[in-house]
Each structure stands twice: as C-alpha cells, then as structure tokens.
Amino acid sequence: MEKIYTIKDNKIIITKTDDFDIDSILNCGQIFTYYQTNDIFYVLSGDYLAVIKKENSNYIIYSNNTDYFVEFFDLNTDYSQIKSKIKKLFSEKNYCYDINDILNFGGGIRILKQSFLETVIGFVISANNNIKRIINSMKYIRENLGQKLEFDNNIYYSFPSLQVLANQNEHFFTSAGCGYRAKSLVKICKELQNMDYKILQLLSTEQLRTKLVELSGVGGKVADCILLFCFYRQDVFPVDTWIQKIYQDLFLYKTDVKSMRTKLLQEFGNLAGYVQQYLFYYKRSNKIWFCQDTPIWQFAKLWCVTFIKNTPIQKQFYVL
DNA sequence: CCCCAGGTAGGCT
DNA sequence: AGCCTACATGGG
Numbered sequence A: 001m002e003k004i005y006t007i008k009d010n011k012i013i014i015t016k017t018d019d020f021d022i023d024s025i026l027n028c029g030q031i032f033t034y035y036q037t038n039d040i041f042y043v044l045s046g047d048y049l050a051v052i053k054k055e056n057s058n059y060i061i062y063s064n065n066t067d068y069f070v071e072f073f074d075l076n077t078d079y080s081q082i083k084s085k086i087k088k089l090f091s092e093k094n095y096c097y098d099i100n101d102i103l104n105f106g107g108g109i110r111i112l113k114q115s116f117l118e119t120v121i122g123f124v125i126s127a128n129n130n131i132k133r134i135i136n137s138m139k140y141i142r143e144n145l146g147q148k149l150e151f152d153n154n155i156y157y158s159f160p161s162l163q164v165l166a167n168q169n170e171h172f173f174t175s176a177g178c179g180y181r182a183k184s185l186v187k188i189c190k191e192l193q194n195m196d197y198k199i200l201q202l203l204s205t206e207q208l209r210t211k212l213v214e215l216s217g218v219g220g221k222v223a224d225c226i227l228l229f230c231f232y233r234q235d236v237f238p239v240d241t242w243i244q245k246i247y248q249d250l251f252l253y254k255t256d257v258k259s260m261r262t263k264l265l266q267e268f269g270n271l272a273g274y275v276q277q278y279l280f281y282y283k284r285s286n287k288i289w290f291c292q293d294t295p296i297w298q299f300a301k302l303w304c305v306t307f308i309k310n311t312p313i314q315k316q317f318y319v320l
Numbered sequence B: 001c002c003c004c005a006g007g008t009a010g011g012c013t
Numbered sequence C: 001a002g003c004c005t006a007c008a009t010g011g012g
Helices: A022-027 A066-072 A079-091 A099-106 A116-125 A131-145 A162-166 A170-175 A179-192 A205-213 A220-229 A241-251 A257-284 A295-309
Strands: A005-008 A011-014 A034-037 A040-045 A048-055 A058-063 A148-151 A154-157
Touching: A005 A066, A011 A066, A022 A040, A040 A066, A040 A154, A048 A066, A048 A148, A048 A154, A058 A066, A079 A099, A079 A257, A099 A257, A116 A131, A116 A162, A116 A179, A116 A220, A131 A154, A131 A162, A162 A179, A170 A179, A205 A220, A220 A257, A241 A257
Parallel strands: none
Antiparallel strands: A005 A011, A011 A058, A034 A040, A040 A048, A048 A058, A148 A154
C-alpha cells in the first residue's frame, strides 16, 4: 500500500489527494462539527482542533494532536483498494448509476472515526432535521458548555464532557435549537452515564446495534450512523430519506426501510459503509438528473400524464 | 404561506 | 408485530 501522508514538525502532509478531499469528507453528512473560512477548513473533535489548508496540491493538517487526527481521518486505510473493489462490484450489476462518475465526484471521501459522545448527540439531533441546523445546534452546545481553548491563534471550544451534558435540562437543548429532540437528549445523557465505550467496542455489530437502539432518540438509522462514523463498522447501511430514493433508482421498486437495509447489506457486504457514503454524497449533490424523484423526472411524469389525459383516444381508458 | 430536513416514539389496529 | 402520526424549528 502506498502511504498517503507524512508527518513533519507536528504537521500531517497529505500527498495523495485522490483519496483525500477535505471538502467531500466534511460535506458528506458524517460530521457536524466543522467550519470553513476562505480556503481553510477547521475540524473540531472532542478537545482537539485540526486546521487544514491546501498548499501546492498537498493538504497540510495543523493540529494540537496529530496522532489523533491520523486515526480520525483513517489515514492508514487504503481507499484506492476499497474503491477498486467497489468498482468491480458495480461492474457485475446493472444499476443506472455510473460508478466512475460517483467516484469521480466523491472519491476523496474518508469515513471518519469520531468520538462516541459527539457522534451520539449529533445524530440524535439529526432526526428529521437538516444539516445546517444540526451544525448550529452542535456549535451552540460547544460554545455554551465547552472549554474555551486556543491553537495557533484560533479560538475554539471543546465538546463538553458527559458529566456537564447530563446536568443540563430540557430548556438548554431547546435553546440550542434542538426542538422536540430536547427531551430525548436530556434522557440519553443520563443513559450514557451507564455505558462504557471500551466495553461497547468489543461487541459484535448486531449486539452493539441492539444496545444503541435502546437509547432515547436512537432508532435503527441513527444507530447505524453511530456504528459507521464512530465504531467504524463497515457492515451497516444507514437508510435515510436519500438512500430510500437511491434504492428506487437501483432496484426499481419501493419497500419498507427494514427490507431496504437487509437488501443493501447483502448487496454490498463489508463494503456497505463506504458505498453508502459515496452514494449518499453523490445523490445529495443533485448530479443525478435522470433518475426518479428528481425535478426532471417529475416534470417528465407530469408531462406524460397531461399528454395522456388530453389524448381523446386515451381519455376513455383514463381512470383517476 | 407552503414544504422540507441524514427519523423516532408512542399509540393505534 | 406492523402501520400512522405528531413532533420543534429555521431555511427555501
């Protein structure tokens, strides 16, 4: 395997940018704690900050904990190999998606290894919510409960400890813009106090999923996100509204979420997690104009229906 | 003013 | 067990 990075003076230098695109990594919906000014990206995780700049076709990652971010950005995994496996898998099927186009667009995505607490809170807030609002809520939580820290002249706030979070009432989370999820958040912080990340890590994916679903505000989809973005389990396929649309594109029929998950898992096996991210990012970019549920598709459908309605011969067969 | 957003919980049959 | 719906809140 070709190493994609080197470490020099506490900086991580990413030299192979086919497999690392910071914009895709952050905007593919797996993380809610980052921001961007001009061409500089700031990524927050727990107590640490990473500042990422592009210099001479390399990425430079400055951080107060480089080892942490090597793990966080999953830099020791060979994504080229993963992508060629996915290409091979797609070439054996006849989906209407072009895998080369998908990987051309989002091939720089990496699955992050995020902190347990932050991932759980973030994805509980994510339920029936939009990404911008989730980001704002997470920011509010940091800025009101976290510690004020500084790195390289950048002021930022750490993510609060579980103990601090568990002391908050419903009103705090409502102020954070969490809406009706505030109740679940108060509950889950207390429930998390009886859980040990180190022990959870040892469980099988199915066992761990069962445990996570027992938490307040965590259903199947959120559990799958936690399994993927925190526990780095690849044998999960979070099914959200976007994946449901993708499912129809791929298999040409609708079914319930549980069946979709089962089918997608057997379709993609231990590549499921990666495939899910590449597909999600691609679909959400609105690059797929020819498949179902896109504006062009709906326009075409409307036009066809109108045409049939207005055709005299067809009129007698038309049943509302 | 409408609709939607990385769904979930609780009450219903 | 499986379906149905309310749920806050800001942005388009």
